[in-house]
Structures are given as C-alpha cells and as structure tokens.
Amino acid sequence: MLQVKKLSAAYGQVTAIREIDLSIDEGGILAVIGANGAGKSTLLKTIAGQLPLKTGSIHFEGQDISALPAFERARRGVVMVPEGRRLFASLTVHENLQTALSSKRKGFWNLETVYDLFPLVAERKDRRAGNLSGGEQQATAIARALVANPRLLLLDEVSLGLAPAIISELYAILPKILAQGTSILLVEQDVSQALKVSDEVHCLLQGSTSLAGKNFDMAAISAAYFGTEVKS
Amino acid sequence: MNLLDPIIQGILLGGLYALFAAGLSLMFGVMRIVNLAYGDFAVLASYASLVVVNAALVNPLVALVFIAPAMALIGYVLQRTILQRTLGLSPLPSLLVTFGLSIIVQNLLLMFGSADQQRLTLGDIDTASIILPLDIHIGVFPLAVFVLAIVILSALSWFMASTQYGRLVRAVSDDPATVELQGVNPKQIFALATAIAFGLVAVAGVAAGIQTSFNPSSGSMLLIFAFEAVIIGGLGSLWGTLGGAMILGVAQTVGAAFAPAQQILAGHLVFLIFLAFLPNGISRRKVRA
Numbered sequence: 001m002l003q004v005k006k007l008s009a010a011y012g013q014v015t016a017i018r019e020i021d022l023s024i025d026e027g028g029i030l031a032v033i034g035a036n037g038a039g040k041s042t043l044l045k046t047i048a049g050q051l052p053l054k055t056g057s058i059h060f061e062g063q064d065i066s067a068l069p070a071f072e073r074a075r076r077g078v079v080m081v082p083e084g085r086r087l088f089a090s091l092t093v094h095e096n097l098q099t100a101l102s103s104k105r106k107g108f109w110n111l112e113t114v115y116d117l118f119p120l121v122a123e124r125k126d127r128r129a130g131n132l133s134g135g136e137q138q139a140t141a142i143a144r145a146l147v148a149n150p151r152l153l154l155l156d157e158v159s160l161g162l163a164p165a166i167i168s169e170l171y172a173i174l175p176k177i178l179a180q181g182t183s184i185l186l187v188e189q190d191v192s193q194a195l196k197v198s199d200e201v202h203c204l205l206q207g208s209t210s211l212a213g214k215n216f217d218m219a220a221i222s223a224a225y226f227g228t229e230v231k232s
Numbered sequence: 233m234n235l236l237d238p239i240i241q242g243i244l245l246g247g248l249y250a251l252f253a254a255g256l257s258l259m260f261g262v263m264r265i266v267n268l269a270y271g272d273f274a275v276l277a278s279y280a281s282l283v284v285v286n287a288a289l290v291n292p293l294v295a296l297v298f299i300a301p302a303m304a305l306i307g308y309v310l311q312r313t314i315l316q317r318t319l320g321l322s323p324l325p326s327l328l329v330t331f332g333l334s335i336i337v338q339n340l341l342l343m344f345g346s347a348d349q350q351r352l353t354l355g356d357i358d359t360a361s362i363i364l365p366l367d368i369h370i371g372v373f374p375l376a377v378f379v380l381a382i383v384i385l386s387a388l389s390w391f392m393a394s395t396q397y398g399r400l401v402r403a404v405s406d407d408p409a410t411v412e413l414q415g416v417n418p419k420q421i422f423a424l425a426t427a428i429a430f431g432l433v434a435v436a437g438v439a440a441g442i443q444t445s446f447n448p449s450s451g452s453m454l455l456i457f458a459f460e461a462v463i464i465g466g467l468g469s470l471w472g473t474l475g476g477a478m479i480l481g482v483a484q485t486v487g488a489a490f491a492p493a494q495q496i497l498a499g500h501l502v503f504l505i506f507l508a509f510l511p512n513g514i515s516r517r518k519v520r521a
Contacts, residue, residue, distance in 0.1 A: 080413050096403075103415030
C-alpha cells in the first residue's frame, strides 16, 4: 500500500536522507531503526508531507502522493504521530481528539472506540493537554491519530522519554490497531522493542539504508545500526 | 464632583471599544498578526456604508447587512493572498505589510472621499436618551452598542469554545504544523479567522460612524484604542478584552470629567500603568513567546 522509491530529502543544503526504498503491505508493520540523527524522523516527516522530498517518489494505495500537502495526505489516510507528541497544549484532551474529526474519515475508530482502547485517556478527557504526564501525552497523541481512521499510521519514537512499563503498555496496543486493517510504519531507537512488534526492520545509518529485511541476528543489526564491520 | 455619570458613560463607551477590539483580539491573540491597518478597514467600512446609504437611501444598519459580508470576504482574500505570506518566526513582515495597507486604504479614501468629517445617522435615535434618577442620561444608541458588543462577544466565545472551527482556530494558534496532520489546511483556518475579524470590524466601523464621526485618517486612533483594550484585557481572552475596553472607556470619561481636553491622554496613562504593572492583562493569561 505504501511504496517509497529512491527518496531523498534535505534541510536546506544538508541532505538528511538518501535514496531510501521501502514498502509496506496492506495491514503490515515495518520498524525503521537507527541511531540518533540517522534520518528516521526525517523519513517519517517526508512521508507525512511535512518536509518536501528532493528526489524519488511516494506512492500510497497506487497513487503518487509525493506532491500533496500534509493535510491532503492525512485526508487520504496517512496520519502521523509526530516526534514529541505535539498535542495542542491549550486544548483539553477531548478537544485534541476532536480536531482529528476534521479529516472526515469514517471507519472503525471514533471517539468512543478510541476511548475504549485507551481508558487512561478517557479518564483525562477534560484535562488540558499541557498538564499531562509523558505517557498520558503519548497515549493521547496516538488516540488523536486513530480518530482520523488512518490507513497508514506513522509513529515517531513512541518510547522517547517514557518509563519501560508505560512503553510496553503502549506497544501492547499496536496489535489491536493492526487488527483493524491499519498498516503501521514506526520509528524506534530501541531495537529490541522494535523487534518485539515487527519482524521486518529497516535500519538507517547516516541517512542511508544500511540493512533491510527479516530475520537478522543481533550482530548483523548492531553492525548496521552503529556502522561497524561484522566480526566473523 | 459626581463621578457616577462619567463612569456609566465610560462603560458604555467601552462597549464601542470592545466591538473594535473583538476582531483585533482574534487576529492578534490567535494568529499573532499585528494588523496595523485594522482601524483603517473600520473606516473603510464606515465610508462604504455611507456610499450605500446615499445611493440606496437605506439606513446604515441595512447597509451593514451587505457591508459586513463584503468586508469578511475582503479579509478572507487578503489573508490567503497577502497576509499568509507574512506569517513566520519574525513579526516584522506582517507589521510592514499591514502598515503599507494602512497607508493605501487611507489614501484611497482621500482620493474617493474628501478630508472632511463625515457621519452616519439613524435619525432621532442618534440623540435619544433615557433619563435615570440622579439626573443621569443614557444615550439609546451607546446603550444599544454596548448590548451588541456583549452579544457579539458571547457569540464569538461560544464559537471559539464549542464549534469544530473554534477548536481548530485555537489549535492553529498552538501549532499550525500539527493541525495539518489532522487533515486540516491551516491556511484555511487563518483565513476564516481573518474573515470573522473583518466582518466584526465592519460592524464596529458603522457603529462608530453613527456614535461619533470619521475622516480618512481616523483609523489610527481607533487602532490604538483597540490595541489598548486587548492588552489591558490580556491577549487571547475575549472577555478580558471587554473588561479592558470598559476600563479604557471609564479612564477616558473620568479623565475628561477632571480635564475635558485630556480625555484621550487619561486613557493612554491608564494603559501605560497596566503595561507597567500588569503586562499580562486583567485575565492574567501567560503569553507564549
């Protein structure tokens, strides 16, 4: 459903990702791993439309979406949970979720089903989003994205700055999202966490693909992750 | 000296200032656009109303039915074509562009109108008044403007708090890039908010044209009063704006009771006192950088 071909993007003159190829099947999940500054978030932002691509193309459900603005991509079902959650701090949790209704996408997810999935978010619904803990914020950010009924959910660093118990709670939710037919592309620094939810990994190193596929052993992954030679 | 009369007149005058400041509060508080042409667009609406009144022989309120939507449309187009391009990290481009717009509007009015004072009239209602005990006279029209200001601010607060567009306007002021991830074009939301502000400025311009008088350059004074009301009230708070407008109105009329020539100066002094000691305004909301 998502085909990314030879994708490059830059911040001004500085190229951040180079010729990335990847694809995700209907209902599939792919984890993009890599160290800090490897270009993972840049890749996600480029697919979501927040950053223009320099070369290559992005096809979604058979159509070229490379030139569409971010809001058009969201309306077609490419929805991102941005790095750092980016909730609307002056709005309540409930109002944050309501903003996603503007995508006008119908499907299994609505305010009710999302609250069922995240009872903690439902409890906090009248709080200002600025007054939530990190875990509550991340749950709210994922809930907000789900209200838009994504076909493809882009998750940027779900685990960033959260306690291990909360991270596993959030990751435990991903299978329920996949079960509704949504595909997931997630970015994760923590390799073992990524491998728990996704068989397939795509490793970035300094903006380029260093490893992509399934069933690698930890030595191969860590070589691709850190850019060191595999000792045989 | 009996201060009750000037206080009551000041509160009513505050209604007119609140009407002006409501749209500015929306643009300044929400979009962080300092629109220096705001007062001139109010005067433009007054002149447009005068033209319609003279051509169609209707009263100014009927003219307003056409002029408010027309001004809203001008606001929408202006935001999409010009003002949107000035939004960014620096407030300078929008200041320069709206300053330029202000000069353009003033000079167009001078070209097509004249430098004379003009006014709009509703006939007898202009000077009708209600006499209360203690020999206090309340003008019917200023009272109507005050009530209208409260109605409009209530409607605007309801719109901002309870509708999807209102939520999106607030979300856009928090974080436009993330609003886009929800499938919303933030430019559309900015343009809608500007359209509302311009519709309101038309109402305020016509009301001021009936209550006082206007000429092509009277917009800058209106702009200063509106800014003072917004800042005394606190950025981003509509009810604070009403409070700020009433404080400004009372400061002016009470000041005038002591020194009739210094009415406007008294308003500015009170504004400066607020700026020095209560820079976040009476609603005390923290302003984000």
